[in-house]
Amino acid sequence: MTLTLNDYLLVSGLLFATGFSGVILRRNIIIIFMSLELMLNAANLSLVAFSRFNLTADGLPNYNAQVLVFFIITVAAAEVAVGLAIIVALYRARQTVHVEDINSLKF
């Protein structure tokens, strides 16, 4: 029994589905943000799996994919910083983190 690429892709997809369900089901904006991070990490896992699977001609992993993962992690870190600052600003203005209570734009 050896591991195949599909095993990793399945784990990655299930992790993405978990984050997706978190974004839809939860009402706490901080948990929604954490679920977004889960989805980003699921994408990272599939990229690293592809990098290891598609060996280059000299038998090394394809490092372009790992550089892309590096960029995703960097951008995600910046996104977390800005997003949490927005959540703090929102909390100051509204004293709530529940998306149901933030309905000024609702028709």
Added chain:
Amino acid sequence: MSPLLFYLFAALTLVFGVAVVVNRNPVASALSLVVSFLGLAALFVGLDAYFIAVIQVLVYAGAVMVLFLFIIMLLNIQAEARRKLNVIACVGGGMLTIAFAAQLWLVLQQFDAGKSAFRPLVLPEGQKSLDDVRAVGTTLFSTHNLPFQVVGVLILVATIGVIVLSKRELK
């Protein structure tokens, strides 16, 4: 990576990923997220991506999670009171997720290229282990030099944005 270790860490990642979603206490969710990220880092090690695994632990399990916990502490968020669940949203969201997972399963069943095992790495002459950091660094600074600098500007913009957003009064 031995299949046993793969299943162990994959289960760890997924179980604590689910725990992030189902926990009512935000602090418990954040700590579950740390464990989930550590399991993911272990999977990266199994895929011979040592550098990515290390920055996963440093950036996500370290910096990002500290930021999350700080904000939870700063906003003084208690465990959610049992609100009335929105049944339509729960059923709809659950069905969407199950539909997504089923679709993924079907697609992977038909993806024959992914059913072959990982080929072993061929190390260059005279190397005992994979020179991972050097290879990522070389690719990063040669092939992807411009995106790297753009990301640097992005981080500067994010820093300034966070400072502006955190000011007491926006002018």
